Amino acid sequence: MPNLKSYTGLEVHWGSSEEMDAVEDNSVQSVICSPPYWNLKDYGHDEQIGTSDESYDRYHDRMQKVWSECYDKLADNGSMWIVVDTVMDKGDLQLLPYHIAERAQEVGFILQDLITWYKPTAIAGMTERNVVNKKEYIVYLSKNKKHKFREERGENSSEDPAVENNHRLGNLWRHPVKRGSIGTNVLHKAPYPISLINRLVQVSTNEGDVVLDPFFGSGTTAYSALELGRKCIGYELNEEFESVIRERLTPIQQRSLAEF
Template sequence: MHADVEQSSWRNQIFQEDALQGFARIPDGSIDLLIADPPYGLGKDYGNDSDKMAMAEYLAWTEKWIDAALPKLKPHGSLYIFLTWRYSPEIFVMLKQRMIMLNEIIWDRRVPSMGGGTRRYSSVHDTVGFFSLGKDHYFNLDAIRIPYDAETKKARSRSIFVGAKWLELGYNPKDVWSVSRLHREHRERADHPTQKPLEIVERMIKASCPPGGVVLDPFMGSGTTAVAAQRCGRSFVGFELNPTYCALIQQRLAQHEAPDNARSVLSLE
């Protein structure tokens, strides 16, 4: 009974506070999946100075929050982290000293071929690291398989392919994800400078968080992780400094009907 009461104090809540302080609310070993979309160190305006650190300060801060967050994961837990190519090498090394690296995923944002610099190639992708605490990490491939079209299935009609699970259910998503960024007119778009598409985050949750599990997002931003978890029937917990974004998260969660086990609560503490 005590455990249930303790869990209800943080599960399915977004706390308006710094994650480095807020992690203390969450018991160690209680999180199935950690999805982190931290400031990239590029000077974006999030209503505060959180993205305006110099390189050494930014990397030191990153190491600090990683060391505070990882104990919250269960032994089979995993981490996805969104990064820019500018800092992904250093941060991947940090994480490889603490976890098992499973993939470097390239998110192709489908940026139109126009504009860009004249002294280097245009950057049109984000880098995503996928890590686990152990080799027995949870991963449900069947939940995220991509179906083959009818033409492909017909071409694979020879007897050696009959009954093949991969042909019937679809193929494993590759490590390059071509998903359009949320342009200004996109129906998902909220007032946030670096909002991630639900399609990407839902794939992460379906693959790497068991049904009924809990997803932690230390930098909630527009709340995509919370909305995706709610839509997938998982629980969530997260932190966000900006009160305007906290209100936005509450609004987005209210637009989606939550299952009984994932009622959303916003805690402005």
């Protein structure tokens, strides 16, 4: 598998996105990420955000540092898209997307919308005494009221209510989660579908723009950004994910070699 440094337009930094000094201020067009959820998934690193021994307030304090860093790195017409869902805390529902939006607004972001991502293939409920959870949210924020937004629909099924009847792009998006080599990987537990990220990249950037993912994970954001002619910067605490990222990006390198 190719070394990550061999990809043109890709930077991967192994460290916490609570400090992103390696990224120039005002140099990023779009932030696209799925952050660690509080007290839900263990990614195997002592310094990870959201572990079970960390309070809900402490979790948001640390996340707010990340949002502040993202705000500084974004261009004046940039935007941020956070894929996140609600969580259960001792039987009580915590409205995590709304609380993330509140903290992001405190550092200067403008809340544009809460997009609902409908996952028709989801089969698990939050608890055994609850309904099956078939959605997540995308917290859509911008640095200023006048920000880059392209009316791009992306390649998706005609069943997607966001694009039905040739209307303007709506805020209910249907993107099934497909099981595959990345989806079944036990190391990284929260992949999201490429069709979803493609839409986020296309609506928020032009070719050549820079996309930042402060929670790089398995590299899906980078895959989409590079495939669509953008650049990508990622921050990831867990260096064990490197092999997963390299595997994820291999098809791009193979296509580039074939075209050459």
